[in-house]
Amino acid sequence: MTTLQEPAIATTARQPFNAATVAVIIGLVAAFAVPAIADDYWLSSIIIPTVVMGLAGIGLNLLMGYAGLVSLGSAAFMSIGAFSAYNLLLRAPFLPLPLVLILAGLLAAAAGLIFGLPSLRIKGFYLGASTLGAQFFFEWLFTNFSWFSNESQSLTISAPRLQILGYDLQSATGRYYLVIATTALLIALAFAIVKSRVGREWMAIRDMDTAASVIGIRVARRKLLAFGISSFFLGITGALWAFAYLGTSDAHTFNLDKSFQILFIVIIGGVATIYGNFLGAAFIVLTPILLDRLSLVFDLSFLADQGALANIQRIIFGTIIIVLLIKEPDGLTSLIRRGVGALRGPGKAIG
Template sequence: MTAITAQVPAARPLLKRRTVLLALGLVLLAVVPLVGNDYWLNALIIPTLVMGLAGVGLNLLTGYAGLVSLGSAAFMAIGAFSTYNLLLRAPGIPLPLALIVAGLIAAAAGVLFGLPSLRIKGFYLSASTLGAQFFFEWLFTNFHWFSNDSMSLTISAPRLAFLGYNLSSPAGRYALVVVTILLLLWLAHNVIDSRIGRDWMAIRDMETAAAVTGIPVGRRKLLAYGVSSFFCGIAGALWAFCYLGTADAHAFDLDKSFQVLFIVIIGGSASLFGNFLGAAFIVLTPIALDLLVMALGLDGLVDHGTVTNLLHVIFGAIIILLLIKEPDGLASLIGRLARRFTAQPQRGSP
């Protein structure tokens, strides 16, 4: 009887998360397309969701396993170029299968560049993953086979279709992004709640103690790099084909890796929901600042280059201020505000 009752509280958080995920999926699939127009879907919502997915990939590695990576964009590029070549050279392959295989190719590359984690830690490990960033950017730029011998070295979005449905329209691309993200979030939740996730967190908190208790530290680290790169690879394919339309290797440069890192830091470490808050901040804040400059009429006083640099300065200052005031990220801030809001009626009750 005690064992049964002990299992019930443990199952409640998982059931609650799955219920929230289901409700979120219904809102994204049924409500958002009715409210938002094509501009909102193309320019705001799709990039926010895709970058949030890339943040989930990095957060599984950094927030839950305690490992470091500065090459997230490299694995996004692998996913994009792999999906392009799979759909181009194997026309009969279904789109979901192409995304999965491309994610597995990115996962294999992640495991390969994660091998140094078995020996080194910290700054030196980040330098190793930084090498992946420069290597794959060089590879996709200098070997034209990956871009089908295109003179511009760009890859264009193939015809996005599945089961007879054309997904090339803004609504279709949005549906593809949402369904893919919901499935991967479901996968991420299950991984975190499994023994693998618990082993990752044990390694993150104290690697020596984890090794003493029998956790295969080396294999778990490589698995973390593989799973993280799998998520980033699929995010890269969605970024290239559902948002950009055309992309080259420079679309996944070092700046993109830093953006993914900022998403994790701003949203909150070890928080899946926080990644989408961080992505919204990264994607929407520059647009909001640009609109504010135009509303104040400042764009007519100085040239466009000065305004752009000023926006970068303001954006960086906001990030620094946020990190100082809320080092645990936006997810922690919203959670604290929610608890304070729900606790207010209890204080006034007799």
């Protein structure tokens, strides 16, 4: 019996890497090589916002896709992360940047736990509506109390000098590396959570919380944990959005429109997926740019004075989203998965 088992063990030992691991390694190498071929415009205006918004999508997807809970106030927790990071860097300059990002995420997580309390009693649409309270409350808080913006009359926060171990991150390349390194670590954390007992219990609660409670899962604790972890991701994302992308922002930067953008990223990319959020983010970021280029090609600039061009872009953008959701309700990830399965041949589709 031992003799039969030994070849299997030896075979496993000879294959320490699977296809997914190789793909991740190639992806990381390619990501860190991007500045060698991309100019500052691509880094600052396209790649950085796409990656950061994809990370925001992961934060919401952990809550909505894996735990089955709805939130319409994601941008509120981004604002907490942004304002917390700003004040920590301003009032405690001795703190290293990585620690500041973690602390900002933890402060956002604490707020997420508080505003996640309604999930213990309500669910679905009513829970989504209750999370709007966080959206409106924090936008009001950061708008009306100038202490959070260092008593600035404009109530804006500008990025302090970004550096790690003396290395200056002010350039487009430096900010890109900051975003990529942070994103890579948070993606690894997201996968670890999803594949852990916590992730499995989230999915059990998502499928049927009553049955999950019967088999011994502490549903209330896991729901609050989902809000906390989701808000932790969003808090760090908010700091990156304010400082690595915009350079300056205020409370209105993280308004309800931003929350809906994150929701669309999850829906378009695919619910209960990690990498699909970056497909959704690319769609959200690149579609307006493409529409703007098309408006120049077809000479629609004469509408810009009345603001009609912007409205037309919104209509087209919304129509594209509606058509995509009707034709592919499981998101772009499912579409790509089926396409790869079709190329592999019958019976080899990816699950």
